[in-house]
Amino acid sequence: MDFSLSKEQLEIQEWSRKFFEETIAPLANTHSREKISTTTLEKLSREGFMTMIVPEKFGGLGLDSISLSLALQEISKVCGSVGVTVAVTNMIADILVREGTDAQREKFLSELVSGKSLTASFCLTENSSGSDAGALKTSAKKISEKGLGENSEGFEISGEKIYVTNGVFSNFFLVMARSLDLSGTKGVSAFLVERDRAGVVLGKEEDKMGLTGSSTIRMSFDGVKIPKENLVQAEGEGFKIAMRALDGGRISVASQALGIAKAALKAGVTYAKEREQFGKPIADFQAIQWKIADAATSIAAAEALIMRAASMKNVAAAQKNTTGASVLSFTLEASMAKLYATEMAMRVCEDMLQIHGGYGYTKDYPIERYCRDVRVTSLYEGTSEIQRHVIAREILGKTL
Ligand SMILES: Cc1cc2nc3c(=O)[nH]c(=O)nc-3n(C[C@H](O)[C@H](O)[C@H](O)COP(=O)(O)OP(=O)(O)OC[C@H]3O[C@@H](n4cnc5c(N)ncnc54)[C@H](O)[C@@H]3O)c2cc1C
Structure with missing residues (x-):
């Protein structure tokens, strides 16, 4: 199995990292007090972040699902609020691409691409x-x-x-x-x-x-x-449309959680090297080292699950039938990625806050924001309990 990213995927990762570090990072703390401004949403829309998953022929960036995940990770590292805003908009754009009529794409997708509608x-x-x-x-x-x-x-x-x-x-x-x-x-x-x-x-x-x-x-x-x-689509197809959308959406939520966990680990490592107690950096204590080792390992595991689900979504996208339904199902893989990545990210954020000691509980450091932002990822787009139901159902072949 090849885990390396393509040249294009690396470029997307680098481009989104640069944009978010320069443009959104200075606003991340403001987003703990205020809603994202229209000016910021307009910038995101102009750069194409709201329609990353939309093929170029419809005016989007035409990214594959792995690139979408990479971009969402970069966004969520910097600001979880912007991460969810972008992720949900791309989910609706994806539905319009796969399931909409030409007229619906002409009207609604064009609004997203042009920025007339900043989100969906x-x-x-x-x-x-x-x-x-x-x-x-x-x-x-x-x-x-x-x-x-x-x-x-x-x-x-x-x-x-x-x-x-x-x-x-x-x-x-x-x-x-x-x-x-x-x-x-x-x-x-x-x-x-x-x-x-x-x-x-x-x-x-x-x-x-x-x-x-x-x-x-x-x-x-x-x-x-x-x-x-x-x-x-037809009457009576709504629930299936919603569930198909959530298959992709769950990979995006897993990517948001992974991005936040990566940011938390970086913050924990930086703090552990700087903070001294008992005459040495706390990074020298084995208790701290093991937290960092566990975090890095579980981040890598989540990354592998997400990449597997996203690459299956890529294959599925190429195989869809006329109703927009994929011939290849990636429901199981998407639920596994979401379940593991979101629960892992909560644990990592919690452990990295512990490394910060009392300072972690203040707004002087971003770790408290990561802990607050990450919490919802195991709730929305299907709770962890529901992901476990889906996984068991797929494996046992039984309905809920
Ligand atoms: C910030 C945020 C943004 C959201 N955005 C959207 C959005 O854009 N669009 C949208 O439609 N929804 C959205 N949601 C809703 C979200 O998807 C739901 O909150 C979620 O699906 C859980 O539903 P609930 O809150 O009603 O919890 P409930 O379904 O009432 O669940 C309560 C608890 O019971 C557990 N539970 C329920 N049924 C079972 C079962 N059969 N077996 C075991 N445990 C069970 C749950 O896992 C949970 O722990 C959002 C939620 C939040 C918090």
Whole structure:
């Protein structure tokens, strides 16, 4: 197995490292107090970070999944808030590329590529449906109304969504809603909903522990009328679309966690060499050395799992069928990468904070931000418990 990166992948890694160190690093602490500014989002969009995964023929950077992971790691090393903002936008862009119609790409993907919409959002979770996402209640009723789309046919969406990442920044949302009278996941369809439609209400920003520069809001859709052309794929395909998106999304979350863990290790190593106790650097104590050795080893293991999942996604992307579904499944590999990388990153951040002693608990050092930012990675896009369910299901061949 060849673990080396291609020339292009190394260039992407270097380019994103340079951009984020120069442009975003000076803002990282500000993002602990304030949301990412429109000016920053515009810069990210102009550089192409919001549409890295979009093929060049549609105006994106055309990166493969390994390059996307490398860039997300570099971003998250510097600022987790920007990491999640970019990752979710690329996930929606990827759905539009793989599952959208030409008209949907023309309208929505072009908005992302041009920067007219600085980000995009994924609306699956509701008050009473988190891990059990298939129990969602938001409804999409078929309607016929003059002037609505090409044939006056459309849907009226009603319901509430919570934890909408990028909510305040996005011009459009991918909303999962029940349009068929079927229980569970089968009745769910996916819709593209523009922010300026009547009835789209942006709610409260969540007051979060970490990733404080990113936007996470509640939203309600109060009888929002959209044309039939905004339906992604066929009715009843929504849950499968969401799960396919999350397969890729989980590799991205694993990459965010890995990036934060790498930054934490670097901070721990620097501090251990500088801080002296008992007349010598604390790096001379075996207790500290073992924490660093364990961290470096588990980072390397996570990296291997992520690279395996990302390279399978690359192969899958080349083999997709007409519905956008991959012939090759990488669900198992993506869940393993997310489970291991996120739990590993939490442990590494915790150990590196311990190396900082009391100073680690202050805002004088970035390690406290890494600890806050990394915590959510084992929660969103499927908790660790759900990843274990997915892994066991794939291995045992049993449904949840
Ligand atoms: C900052 C942030 C950003 C987010 N962004 C988005 C977004 O953009 N779009 C979106 O749709 N959602 C988003 N989410 C929602 C996120 O995906 C959910 O929080 C997550 O899926 C868990 O759902 P829940 O919070 O309702 O927890 P619950 O499902 O209520 O779970 C509570 C606990 O029970 C456990 N549990 C549940 N079911 C089982 C089971 N069968 N077996 C064992 N344990 C179980 C869980 O693992 C967890 O520990 C975001 C969340 C956060 C915090």
